[in-house]
Amino acid sequence: MEKREEEIPVLVLQGSYVVELAIARSLGRYDLPVLLLSRGEKKPPASFSKFVKGTIFNPDPLIDEENFIDSLLNSGQKLKNRYGRRILLFPTEDGGLLLTGKNFDLLKDYFVLLNDPEEKDILRFSQKTYFFQTLLKTNFTEFLPLTFFCRQEDDIESIKRKVTLPCIIKPSEKDINFSFYRKYNSKILLMENKDDLEKRLVELLSENHKLVVQELVNPKPGEEVCWWGYRNKSGEIFGITAREIRKFPQMGGTATFMRIEEASEIHHYAKKILESINFWGICEIPFMLDLRTNKFKVLEFNPKCWLQLSLATEVGMNLPYLAYLEVYKNKLEKPIIDKRRRRKWVRAKEDFLRAVIEDENYAILKRLFKWMPQIFGGCVYSIHSLSDLKVTLHRILGLPWRLLGKL
Template identity: 25%
Template sequence: MKIELKRTDQVGVTVVGGGAVNALGVVRCFGRRGIAVAFVDSDCDHPALYSRSVHTRLVCPDPDESETQFVDFLRDFAENSRTRYMIVPLGDAEVRVISKHKGELQQSYLISLPSFEVIKKLVNKKEFYKMLAQMGVQHPTTYFPEDISELESIGKEINYPYIVKPAYTIPFRKRFRTKCFQIGCYQDLTGAIEKLRDTNLEVVVQEIIPGTDIYMCSTYFDKRSNPIAVCGYDKLRQYPPDFGSGSLCRSNWRKTPIELALSILKEIGYQGIAYVEFKKDPWDGEYKLLEINARTSLQNRLPARCGADLEYIAYLDAIGQYEGSSVQPEEGIVWIDEIGDLLSCLVQLKDGRLRVRDALAPLRGRKVYAISAWDDPIPSLVHLSNLSSALLRLLWDRLTTSTRTMMAR
């Protein structure tokens, strides 16, 4: 399906936040079509700030730490600009804050997001899994400890392995640099409890569905909560290898999980772009819902390459120029996060979980790359530099921690 814009200079796009991979895919989506792109983030070293697709580069307050200042910044930018913008938030914090202040910001921006009530149910994992239980949607068995003592009692009673994951992802990841704690024995549980003891972080305890059959689908719902486009793909590899973001994905149409995802989003009155993640349980063959994210995915250029460019479709719909029709996305196209997948393969090769020929086998055929672009090379170099700096900081932290431990002895 080829979608063309009647006039490309009437509405620009303000892309806000998100990781390097996600943001680069979205700014290039619009910039390559000649649409004015403003990129806004609290990180002055964000690779998307260096993209040729971006014409306005802005560093804003952190929405997690300065919500009011963040909203004021966005409003002031729009009011002082001669261009009308659609706003596209890419990070969980940006989605939450912009949805919360949607009524205020709609005076300055076109916004395609669900209500704040819907966002709260998706962002807070306690509320999310309780909602799934009420809807009768199959998902991993989940427990909701109210405090540390209850976490310990639940952790002792259920079978290993399982995970302890945050109710709110961002503060947990900022503090611990991981998505969850993997609990394989009592010592792992006590270690997690000690890390959480002096925090106010809410957590849930969740069973681990065995196997590696993970399926994701991305979709766009219009303001009447009708699905306009959808694309599904297999998550072949991820980084970190056990609980990470997809680093190698391949488009594949699976009717059962796609229909389930669309029915759930329809039932909650969803609007905007979402991606839904399932894992197929080998014990009963059922798809268990892992999460719903109210934003674009890292793999956003994969649906686009398959014929369902969700971000552009959402833009055309927002400005009243979408004239396309439903299309069956192409299958068998591979999306690669070049750096993330290399790291995933190296870890698994080291652990003996992956052979070289198995690492290379999925790379055959048609491909789309997450970062690299001949027409926009600088962000790749910035991204690599940022990752190298982060790795050096991590090694330094571990070295100093080890040294302090030895001296204490």
């Protein structure tokens, strides 16, 4: 029997357990090897997946970033020597994206990191200021919310005069410690009067945050639609759209229940955005329907794999595989969407809190019986999969220890 050529592995940087599993399972459909890069000495939970072929342990970057980068470079050099080429590396959350972006000049000798087709600066794509200023310069105001940038106290008076209320504040640049989110337990802050807006901006500027202030497009649940897709180096763009049905928490939280839903208008906007910022790779672009104009407006830009990636893979938009083919095989492949496949995604625990506990419109039993049929049948689960039962077993066996850790 002819020996199969050894496939080049993909590296996945530990960060989001759900995203790590989604990438490994997406590539596992083609029996492609995935190695986890740990952030610390503990074994990452995703390493129990049958689709993860091994773990490379590294120091914790929050404790010793310099040694963490040195460890990555050492691993990269060994892998490059073995396979004769640079290795594709996926961050799985904002902290990992910041780490790799900040040290990109060192890492790019051994790793391929998507985002910048010229491989000069990948960090700019994670900065909201760069994203919105680029779109403003290209006059794409038709799908932009009213946006202001606040870097110093001198900016506040002008913002107060021009902004419409209610409005939101969000950091234009995140940090590796997620200091904004950890303090406020939200990605955004809702402001309903201008005095509170001024006080909050002064407070945040004193903490060295760079800020974006925007009109609140639409607070109504279920009106956010995300574009998920890929732009290759030749400029071809492939994407699908999905609607966020529920978030937890509802304001400034993360989607807990989504479904694939076609929104043709958004494909046009996504194409304009990706071409204007010259982005290469995997991304998510969330839009919100503005009920005043009945048009979608872009909320932000996410230049990496995201929590619901497994739903895109399930319907045929296998984005990690598209990246693998382009980087390692120099092949451009158009995905085929299978409309018969499961078209919903749920993060069960968080969605239970949102749909059953937080929602007070009905009695709790009525909420429970309304919720349960939604998450059974035709659903992709964020963690559990019948094709990867070792992960479920590990979660069950580890439950007592996780509960004890919260006492």
